[in-house]
Structure formats: structure tokens, C-alpha cells
């Protein structure tokens with residue numbers, strides 16, 4: 171379970187201060203799929219960064235598995251990021267010069283997974299996104315959709331419990347976007363993994379269990395499908 | 397992240413920027429090359445010097461002569477006033493020998509016998525030649541073409557002949573000369589050192605045939621006889637005057653005695669003392685100065701290459717902002733990121749160090765050419781490489797590269813992942 175309690179994030183100082191998140195609170199149950207919706211500049215990415223421990227809001231608590239991650243030290247946060255969560259970004263951020271295999275290997279290296287256990291997990295992840303035949307290809311030679319599938323493989327190889335996706339289909343055409351969406355929701359259902367998707371796309375949002383609407387850093391509404 | 401993983405990633409990043417990596421490490425290679433050559437030339441020079449000293453005399457012994465009278469306060473000493481004026485005391489006597497013998501650390505005092513042969517021949521029916529005959533009083537190493545010497549000393553009744561003189565005596569080669577007879581005629585000398593009609597023949601058996609090397613400081617083709625024979629001849633030649641006068645003596649020191657100290661002690665007793673050790677040290681000092689001068693040039697090149705590494709690493713950090721951001725977002729530790737860049741710098745240092753060393757080793761193949769150009773004997777190596785030195789140098793290069801990469805790697809480690817991921 172993820173509990174977000176009274177989180178406030180302000181950029182800049184004094185006169186220039188800009189409140190990107192204003193006293194935000196909500197709860198996400200384990201295994202849920204959540205869409206964060208809102209206009210550009212409304213604070214969606216900022217919220218995602220806060221929940222994933224990349225950013226430190228100055229006020230509030232974010233409690234995951236009973237621990238306030240905002241109170242953790244850097245070492246514990248790094249461990250939390252490498253073991254518990256994972257990311258997919260709008261612009262893929264795959265390492266163009268590396269092979270698909272090495273791209274997927276990175277999270278395992280960071281989390282300190284033993285060498286002899288890596289190969290099977292990497293190949294399983296590549297199989298899940300149907301890129302096993304490309305494992306030796308350089309990432310730069312892949313198409314946009316393949317790159318994002320590679321990013322999905324990289325995100326799931328470490329068996330995260332929470333998967334963050336910031337506009338995962340934003341740079342893809344709708345057919346390719348559909349494939350990536352299916353992958354994400356399939357992974358969410360099959361593995362009981364919490365999926366948090368930042369999106370503009372109403373159709374993608376509808377597939378989620380919960381929709382959180384944000385406007386000017388405030389929660390506008392929270393809707394559930396159930 | 398494990399060291400192995402980081403090393404692999406570091407190597408891959410470098411391989412992806414091949415031209416840049418090669419250029420950066422080339423700068424280090426120039427420095428490593430210069431330093432390796434300087435050290436090799438220094439080592440070669442030192443070995444050559446030692447060889448030169450060894451075949452030119454015994455560095456463990458001292459040559460002691462009567463004290464010369466130096467001008468005092470820029471004024472010459474007036475004749476007859478100084479106690480030890482040159483004319484009164486230009487030789488050493490038996491009492492000097494006894495005095496020096498008593499000094500601590502002295503093992504043996506050997507008078508220098510200056511003998512003057514009239515002629516040298518193989519006997520009746522052979523030609524008579526004028527040749528230099530020396531008494532081999534110390535254990536200076538002799539390079540032999542044939543025969544053998546025990547402890548570099550000539551046996552009593554034996555003689556060593558320079559290879560160059562063999563053909564005059566009619567020997568076809570060195571081996572055939574061994575065991576053959578050489579007769580030397582020595583005249584009796586007057587008190588002023590002039591030859592008289594009276595003379596005696598002494599017969600020697602050739603025990604060894606020697607030859608000089610280019611490393612020998614002063615080599616003169618000559619004949620060398622033993623100390624005992626030398627004494628007999630000297631006593632005979634000088635019997636007209638007093639034979640207990642020597643131009644000088646050779647002092648052999650006990651094992652382990654410091655040559656410098658002994659020299660000072662003897663000089664303190666009002667003698668003029670020379671040792672090959674002095675020459676050896678002067679020569680070594682010159683070699684060392686030349687070596688460190690060259691090393692300094694190499695160090696300058698290395699210094700310049702440090703800026704190259706810093707620059708390259710900063711560019712690399714900028715280029716890879718996104719990669720760094722991603723790694724940090726995925727939970728990579730600050731120190732892992734710093735290590736990644738440090739290892740890259742280390743690789744650059746390693747490549748440069750190895751390249752420079754290998755290039756220098758290749759120059760080492762020119763050793764025969766160098767020896768030929770300088771007119772040295774075949775087989776003399778003026779560039780002597782030592783594996784340990786090269787290894788240390790490569791490690792030093794890596795350390796320098798890592799230090800140069802310190803600030804760039806710290807910048808990388810400090811990058812804010814959110815900022816880093818915003819750049820596209």
C-alpha cells in the first residue's frame with residue numbers, strides 16, 4: 171500500500187516560489203493500476219518523482235510498506251529504488267550504444283544480483299517483450315516501439331513491486347502504444363504489481379483501476395472503476 | 397555494483413569513444429615513453445659505468461701517493477721552508493708502508509713497483525721488442541682471451557700478454573701462446589733512474605692472454621707480471637739507489653670497510669689518496685643527472701596529459717548526463733557513478749602507460765645500432781629495461797589518471813537524477 175499524506179513541494183524561493191504540489195493526499199492499494207491525469211505543468215511528474223524517492227517534498231509523508239520514504243537516508247532510498255520500484259520514461263532512455271542484453275542487465279548490476287542468476291532473468295524479460303531475437307542488437311538500431319518495449323523489459327527484469335511509467339506511450343503511434351500498454355497491464359495483472367501511469371491519454375486512463383486528476387498541484391478528483 | 401560490472405561498463409564506454417580514448421591515452425603514452433626511455437638509458441649508463449670501473453681498477457682499493465704541496469693563500473710555498481716540500485719527500489718509504497698498514501680497516505699495503513724493461517723477446521733467434529711491462533698489483537678484472545687467472549692475479553713466474561701483441565711475437569692465436577716462454581731483459585738503474593749496462597734476463601711463462609674492452613677506462617697493450625716477480629725486478633733495478641722508495645702504494649681495504657672513510661683517514665695522515673670509487677661516483681652522478689633530466693621532460697608531458705584527461709572526462713560526463721541520471725534513478729549509488737568514471741580514467745592511464753612502455757621497448761631493439769653509432773663494442777646495451785620499473789610506471793600512470801579524473805567523476809556522482817533525465 172502506498173499512502174501519500176499532505177505532500178507539498180515548492181520550487182524556487184520566496185518571491186519566485188512556485189507550489190508544484192499543494193497538500194496532496196491519497197492512498198493506492200497493492201496491485202492497483204493508477205492513472206495520474208492533468209494538464210501540462212499541473213504537477214504529474216513532480217508527484218511521480220516524489221513517490222519514487224527521486225525528489226524530496228518539503229512537507230508530508232509518503233508511506234510505502236509502513237515506511238516513510240521521505241525520512242530514509244540516501245543509502246536506503248537507493249536500495250528502495252533498485253529493489254522495490256522501476257521506471258519507464260516517455261523518451262525511453264535506453265542506452266543507444268549498448269546491446270539490448272546489456273541495457274536490461276543494468277538494473278540487475280545496480281541491485282547487485284549475482285552474475286549466474288542474471289542471464290535467465292534478462293532472457294525472460296526480453297522474451298516477455300518479444301525482443302529475445304534482438305538481444306545482441308544495439309539499442310540504437312531498434313524502432314521507437316521496440317525501444318519502449320526494451321525499456322519495459324529493463325523495468326520488469328528486477329521484479330519490482332511498483333512500476334512507474336511517465337507517459338509511456340507519448341512518443342509512440344497508437345498501434346505501437348497499444349502493444350506497450352498491453353504489456354504494462356498484463357504485467358500488472360499477472361504479477362500483482364502496482365502500476366502508476368502518468369498520461370494525457372483518456373483511453374489509457376480508463377483501463378486503470380484508479381484515476382487521479384491533478385490541477386495546479388492539487389487533487390481535483392479521484393475516481394475508481396470498481 | 398560490483399567492480400567487475402563497473403570495469404566492464406567503463407571499458408565499453410571507452411570503446412564507444414575510440415578516437416577520443418586513443419588521443420587522450422596517447423598524451424600519457426608520450427610521457428610514459430619518455431620516462432621509460434630515460435630510466436632505461438639511466439640503468440644502461442649505470443651498468444656501463446660499473447663495467448668500466450670494474451675493468452679499470454679495483455674500486456675497493458686506494459692509491460696512496462706522497463703529499464703534494466699546494467699553494468697556500470694563492471702563494472707558492474718557498475723552497476726549503478715547508479717540512480714536506482716535494483723535493484724532500486716525493487716517494488714513500490717502508491716506514492710509510494708500516495704507518496698506513498696500522499690504520500683501521502687496511503688489509504694490505506702493496507707498493508707500486510715501477511719497473512723498466514729494456515726489451516722483450518721469446519728467446520734466441522727471435523726479435524727483441526720494446527714493450528710496456530706492468531706489475532699487476534691489484535685484482536682489477538682482466539678480460540681473458542685464453543688461459544686463466546686465479547682471483548685476477550698473475551701467478552709467480554707467469555705473465556699475461558695483451559692479445560694485440562701476439563702477432564709481433566709470432567703467435568697465431570691466443571690459445572697457442574699459453575704456456576710459451578717470454579724473456580724480459582731488465583737493466584740496473586742509477587740513482588737518477590738511468591739505465592746502466594748491467595742487466596739480467598728473466599723468463600716468464602704465458603699464463604693468460606688478455607684484451608681490453610671499450611668500457612675499460614685506460615687500456616694499453618702490455619705485459620703484466622706478478623707482484624713477487626715485480627718486487628724481485630724492482631729490487632734489482634733499484635739496488636743502485638735505495639730500493640725502499642716507492643712512487644706510491646696501493647692500499648687494499650678489508651671487506652665491508654667504507655672506502656670514503658678509509659680514504660679520509662689516510663689523507664688525514666698527510667698523504668695524497670685517490671680511489672676509483674671517486675671516479676665511479678662522479679660518473680654515476682653524471683648518468684643520474686642526465687637520467688633525471690630526461691625524466692623531467694617526461695613528467696612535463698605527463699602533466700600536460702593530465703589536463704587532457706580532465707577535459708575529456710568532463711566532456712564525457714556532459715555527454716552521458718542522461719545515462720548517469722538513469723543509473724541514479726535505478727538506484728545506483730553515488731560512489732558507483734564516481735567509480736565508473738574513475739575506472740574509465742584508470743583505463744586511459746593503463747592504455748597510455750602500456751602503449752608508452754611498449755613503444756619504448758621497441759626502441760630497445762635499436763640497441764645494437766646505438767652501440768654501433770657510438771662506436772661501442774658489440775653486445776653493449778645502453779638501454780636496459782627493467783620489468784618492475786615498467787610495472788610501477790604503469791601503476792603510477794593509472795594513479796595519475798584516476799587523480800585527474802577526480803573532479804569530473806565527482807561532478808557525475810553529484811548530478812541530480814531529475815535534472816539529468818530532463819535533458820534530451
Ligand SMILES: Nc1ncnc2c1ncn2[C@@H]1O[C@H](COP(=O)(O)OP(=O)(O)OP(=O)(O)O)[C@@H](O)[C@H]1O
Nearest residue numbers: 181182188190208209210211212213214215216217
Ligand atoms: N526544477 C524546477 N524548478 C522550478 N519549477 C519547476 C521545476 N520542475 C518543475 N517545475 C514546475 O513545476 C510544475 C509541475 O511540473 P511537472 O513536470 O510536474 O508537470 P507535468 O504535469 O509533468 O507536465 P507535463 O505533462 O508537461 O509533463 C511546472 O509548472 C514546472 O514548471
Ligand SMILES: [Mg+2]
Nearest residue numbers: 214215216336
Ligand atoms: Mg511530466
